[in-house]
Amino acid sequence: MPTVEELYRNYGILADATEQVGQHKDAYQVILDGVKGGTKEKRLAAQFIPKFFKHFPELADSAINAQLDLCEDEDVSIRRQAIKELPQFATGENLPRVADILTQLLQTDDSAEFNLVNNALLSIFKMDAKGTLGGLFSQILQGEDIVRERAIKFLSTKLKTLPDEVLTKEVEELILTESKKVLEDVTGEEFVLFMKILSGLKSLQTVSGRQQLVELVAEQADLEQTFNPSDPDCVDRLLQCTRQAVPLFSKNVHSTRFVTYFCEQVLPNLSTLTTPVEGLDIQLEVLKLLAEMSSFCGDMEKLETNLRKLFDKLLEYMPLPPEEAENGENAGNEEPKLQFSYVECLLYSFHQLGRKLPDFLTAKLNAEKLKDFKIRLQYFARGLQVYIRQLRLALQGKTGEALKTEENKIKVVALKITNNINVLIKDLFHIPPSYKSTVTLSWKPVQKVEIGQKRANEDTTSGSPPKKSPAGPKRDARQIYNPPSGKYSSNLGNFNYGERFRLGRTFWV
Helix, strand or coil: CCCHHHHHHHHHHHHHCHHHHHHCHHHHHHHHHHHHCCHHHHHHHHHHHHHCHHHCHHHHHHHHHHHHHHHCCCCHHHHHHHHHHHHHHCCHHHHHHHHHHHHHHHHCCCHHHHHHHHHHHHHHHHHCHHHHHHHHHHHHHHCCHHHHHHHHHHHHHHHHHCCCCCCCHHHHHHHHHHHHHHCCCCCHHHHHHHHHHHHCCHHHCCHHHHHHHHHHHHHHHCCCCCCCCCCHHHHHHHHHHHHHHHHHCCCCCCCHHHHHHHHHHHHHHHHHCCCCCCCCCHHHHHHHHHHHHHCCCCCCCCHHHHHHHHHHHHHHCCCCCCCECCCCCECCCCCCCCCHHHHHHHHHHHHHHHCCCCCHHHHHCCHHHHHHHHHHHHHHHHHHHHHHHHHHHHHCCCCHHHHHCHHHHHHHHHHHHHHHHHHHHHHHHCCCCCCCCCCCCCCCCCCCCCCCCCCCCCCCCCCCCCCCCCCCCCCCHHHCCCCCCCCCCCCCCCCCHHHCCCCCCCCCC
């Protein structure tokens, strides 16, 4: 094996040869043999091998293998030097191989090495994006789990940093094509990351692009199959996919397939759903997703049938008034619970779909069913008014830090929920029912109101006292049902589902 002096001498031969460097194959071979030496020899070889690599195509394999040996050396300083120089080997047909090697090196636990690998990958990405993607996706599809995981995360975090001249339309098409192959077998976390990757591509941010992504998610959700509410993997797959699809929906990209599936397959099984995560209110999570999607539902083939299913489910959460005994007291032992969080979701979904069949309540229901609904609606509305007054009183005068306590945060959201329900119920009390009001779901950010634009409902989070109603006859206080306090759901936050857990690779099999 060569000594340090011999390595320097042969380096000098190659450096002085200028245009004729390729004629000194023996000198380059001496440098390649430097990988068999000690620490000093290896460090020199790590620097000298890539410097003259392009002049000896017949020794390309030997040179790459020699550098790869150095990338796996026990000495961390040698590894780092070898990794730093790897992009110099990324020429022509060698680039995919270098990309493949660098992708494998992502498994390192040394933070400095990991950063060097990331920088090297970005460097060759700018040389040849397609070739680099070939190496990355090769390891994602066939590599070890740790390599696969880190390669996917590399794509999800680094692609967005690349300039437009690198991420051309052809490159984005390749990413989509290769991603579809990977999506045939992914974990829940991997699916979320790939949706992040794909939704960030310029070519998929158009209406047609978002539609393509929705179809991709629908395929992953397996909406053609019968829903199994007792299978946590089946439930999880639907929730994960739906949550990825929701941001893609708009007035031009419809949610019809998902809404139809929820109405036909999920709502009838709502009470028997198996939660994939301990502590998650799975029924509320499903209803929140349905509510978010309902705003963008297009023409539905079985609209009346699905509206009826939604209507029936709404009735389950809008109880009848308790029967009164002869003394005027409630005959039952317990007052019905008013589950405001559930009702907000169901009422909003019914309100959105009802716009497409405005005569549903008046022409599609028999008189007895309609009367029953009006009784439930009125009873719920009375209890609602009591809650709204209690919540406003509790929040009156509170601003700033006072509103940031956990208790007051819950009350603020509860006030949003009850006000939303109040607005929607008023629409349904119209004769005929109206579907004109617009509300912002309680867990969604409030949209700013332009000057001169009429508010759909008053601001309920300021803590200022409500405006007084015009003078007029008051209702008999004895007719107002005062439900027991604390019945609204405290689980009111927007649950970020994809970040809570990870499934096995057999995600939806």
